[in-house]
Amino acid sequence: MFHVKHFDVVVIGGGHAGCEAALASARMGTSTLLITMDTSKIGEMSCNPSIGGVGKGQLVKEIDALGGEMGINADYTGIQFKRLNTRKGGAVQSSRCQSDKKQYALRMQSIVRGTENLTVYEGEAKDLSVTEGKVQSLRFVSKDSEIQIHTNNLIITAGTFMKGLMHCGFEQSSGGRFGEKPSVGLSDNLKELGFKLMRLKTGTPARLHRASIDFSKMEIAPGDDPIYKFSFWNSETPLPQVNCYLTYTSENMHQVIRENIHRSPLYSGHIQGVGPRYCPSIEDKIVKFPEKTRHHLFFEPEALDSEWIYPNGISTSLPAEVQELFIRAIPGCEKVEIVRFGYAVEYDCVDPTQLTPIFQSREIKGLFLAGQVNGTSGYEEAAAQGILAGINASLQAQNKEPLILSRAESYIGVMADDLTSKGVTEPYRMFTSRAEYRLSLREDNADLRLSEYGHAIGLLSEEKYAHYLERKQKLEDTKTFFASHYLKPTPEIDSALAKVGSSPLAIAQSVSTILKRPEVGLREIIPFATKPLPHSLDDKTIETLEIEAKYEGYISIQREEIARLNRLKEHLLPTDIDYKKIHGLSLEVKEKLTKLRPKTLADAAQISGVTPASLTALLSGLSKLKSGGISAQGTV
């Protein structure tokens, strides 16, 4: 049978990027098609069974604030929740949960199936057709049908499947994930369309049989109680909570790995792809940090009803028999049964500098790429790109202005900018240190930063938006109230302050001022309020108020910095500017500017080697250029 169909937006791939992209587009009212090779793998967690982490938790919160699914899905299927960095200030605290892998995928599949405007096809996408620099159509092929699909907005989320090659020792097999076929045609297709491709590598550890592990030799790593959930909305955390286990590598194990290092494809040159430095294989850790006598390992359950344990920290590409040897040298694993061996996977990805900050191709209108295919790593990074690509594909289908998120307002913006302006040399993972305004880009205020956008583009439901407005109102009223509510020094207050190690009040001070003291929490001083609060306080409000008070000085410096950058942004740099003729720039800076062609002074400022002095020279050169200056001299 041969059909012809039309969709506003088509998404290829049903991983974390594909799900968010398809859901966002469909929820925004554009007719959306999701094509996947295997519908039962939609929402699959191919590696570790957890969502969030430092920097990643912030991404999940941002997806949630815009109206995405990841946070809600993580809440409903989480089996252990943990706040990280709790010993640090609130600004860099992050959420993470262990997920029931099976439940996570199943719930995501049911959400995808139940979403209006969203159609799912199982099969392969082929023959992308582009004319006049614009996506026109593609061909869908499955066992029993072939459909010509017309669309002007296509999002490719191919994960690690483009020319995926798995390594276990020197054994190689094609595939993007264990037991699954690679996608071969797609990367050639992209290559034909002029995309520059790169080869990256990632890895996954062996999986162990639960009953064969002696957990009594390990430390129990429990979750938090009460749970701090991901979603700002009315999600629940219905699953029973379980423990993880902490253990360490042994000297014996290091010895086994050292003796067999020549059998690792990483060290014998069989793997050409570049792996991530932050997620090294166990052989890497032992070779590169010989002075470390032990590395810690977390043993994580994959699902409530699964016998599989994910041993976090021993990703490897060593051959199966070596894996067996070294894993058995881990305390508690003497008699372990390995249910699947670890492997490394090499795959094609596109150089993301060929994309705009909404992940659309710079050359081909309507072609979006999101997720691991852009050289990132991690479910959260993939999902965050997916939602931004989905939103913009839908906006484009509706002939609306794109939604570009900036570095100053979101981690998603940081990632989009990093990827599309700097590119990658290894799989890109989010860290808080990548965000220069990390004290302002927090989990607690992700909704305050992004929900307004989510609603404006038609993604965040009216119900959630109403909830957001209510929270915002409450926060603002309370903030105003505390700023003008003065507490007089009394023995009661002073003794409450003394309890947390704070000095007594010398004079009457506003609640906001007292709250700036690092050791004082809102709960300590609220009882002394002499007027009724405008609203009853909840944990979320308290958290945001406290963080803002403690970091006020730093946040205001960051605000100034953002404002400075925004001012620089107003100075557009003409594309035909001849940097060689600008007086006062070093040769190195001239070359860099000529090569990278920044769009604004703000972009120029971010280029390594471009100093404030060169910005001044650039600015003065620009003004001369405009006024027609002293061009007789040959410089502008």
Added chain:
Amino acid sequence: MLKTNLEINESIFALTTGGLPSAVAIVKLSGSTAFEITKKIFFPYFSDLSKTRGMWTGKLLTPEGALIDQIMALTFVSPHSHTGEDSVEFHCHGSVAVVEKLERTLISLGARQATRGEFSYRAYLNAKTSLEDLETLGDVFKAKDQIDLNAIYSRKSEPLQEVVGRLKENLMVLQAILDTSVDFSEEYSNVVHQSFQPLSKAIHECSLTIQAYKRFEHGLSVPKVVIAGRPNAGKSSLFNTLLGKYRAIVHEEAGTTRDAIEEEIYLEGKRFKLVDIAGFRQALSAAEKEGIELGEKFLKESSLWILVVDGTVGISKEEELILERFSQKPHLILWNKMDLAEFQRPPNFIGPTVVLSARTGEGVEELWRSLESLSLKVVGQETTLLPTVSQVKKLEKVFELLISISEGLKRSDPAEMIAEKNRAAMREITDLIGYVDQEEILGKVFSEFCIGK
């Protein structure tokens, strides 16, 4: 940010040479009407004034035709001038009356007195000079000798780059440690204590650079030559002999403290302060110890010292002690009074010695040679590390931030707050160290710490 060209067309003038009266006074006129004005008041002897680059002699007249002076004028056509504008230099006789008349005439023709630094400002706006060049020029005026000049002109080379390179490295390591503790808290919950080492190094680099500038600015970089010795060994006559040969042209400065008799001398292009501690000794009461009399305090501060020994008496215990304690510094022993009958040759174990008679002048030639070669050693030791004023201002801010980081660490402030201050420090000196990309920091993180579960 920058001013527009609005007020730039106005012509400005200023007397660019020193106080009047003087042999010659140069008044400089710059601006779009410079030639127009000049044509009204200056009449060359041999041809009409044209708008070309040139050197002219002629009469300077008021617009009414009264003679002001017979002068030479240099003309410059934009953009080939110091300011990049049309300009004229009037080389008049350095008379108060002439200059005043010329200035009044220029004002009557629409020019105005330049404000301080305005010529340079225009040169900058017209891209004739860079900020660095201007700063360099500012420091050239402060330079006291060739060594200072060398330090100024070699600024971009090693000493500053080295120190700044180390500063950058330590700030980056510090940032890497702090970021590790935030981003990889599970693996590295307790790395913050490692911050102290790079921090104290960074503070050291910073203060080293700031101090170098302060010494330059206050003229403290001038090394001292101290003349030590027992009473009547011949210190004062040596002092006068040296002054006779090397006395520097001294321009009195405010705030120079004098504990002893100090004069400035020039040795091999380097300025030294010559200190005769005799003056100091006389101010002391008789009860003071001989060690102090020998000028220990001054010897400590000296860059080079001379011990004058009375060759008729020989070396005393105290003098031996001094020789031992300060033998690391360049020094010279003068075995004096070779013209007297009781004179004995010096023993040969005591170090570099010149035998002479300060009274008759015998052996003085050898003294010059030894002293000049010694002074080169001192010059070699002096660091030429020298930042510019604006660099120092930024470094002072960085220093402040680093001190505040140090206090924060002691208080156990959260790492992300401390990291923020460190980032501010790196931003502050972007001009010096370049924009620090987060990738560079991450590179440090991954090479220093084993990251990844």
